[in-house]
Amino acid sequence: MTLQYILFDLDNTLYSPRYGLELNVDRRIAQFLVAYLGLSLEEALRQRRERIQHYGTTLEWLMVEKGYTDIEAYYTAIHPAGEADILSPVPGLREFLESLPLPRGILTNSPKEHADRILTKLGIGDLFTHIFDIRWNGFKGKPHAEAFHRALNTVGTIPETTLFIDDTPRCVSGYCALGGPGLLLDEENAYPAYPHPRIRDLRELTGFLR
């Protein structure tokens, strides 16, 4: 089937993990867990590692299993206003996205305010038809099948006609399980044995447009 749309992850996909931006988010999540759960850092991260595989996000885990309810306080803590200051425009990124022959969207497990800060910093926010964030998905994000289906239904495509790119293996695997072409962006070569198509640089996605 002919491709009609390209769906991008945001963090560590439209900008490199080398900026350390998502590492900082992870650090703030860890601090939040220690404070909320009243556990040592080690134990909090161990529990998260063990349970996160059943959920799209840490917040979803906290809400389902730990009785957490204050969504806005969580996002304020892990996404402070200056979080994107560490980022700078990626040379050639805007031109590359503009050169793609298909319309584009973003599906992120982060909230809209986070996405907006990043896209503003990168200067590419106007290049996407839709930005699907975690609130829009009712806090049930990737790799839940509903998250993908809701986005594609809105765009008017199906998995078979939509290329999806993400740096998180389980998100790409979740998408491939729906029958869509998924691409793992593995800039740091962390998953050499990944069973689905894998690219090392975002620009290599053009090889999959046909």
Ligand SMILES: [Mg+2]
């Ligand atoms: Mg990502």
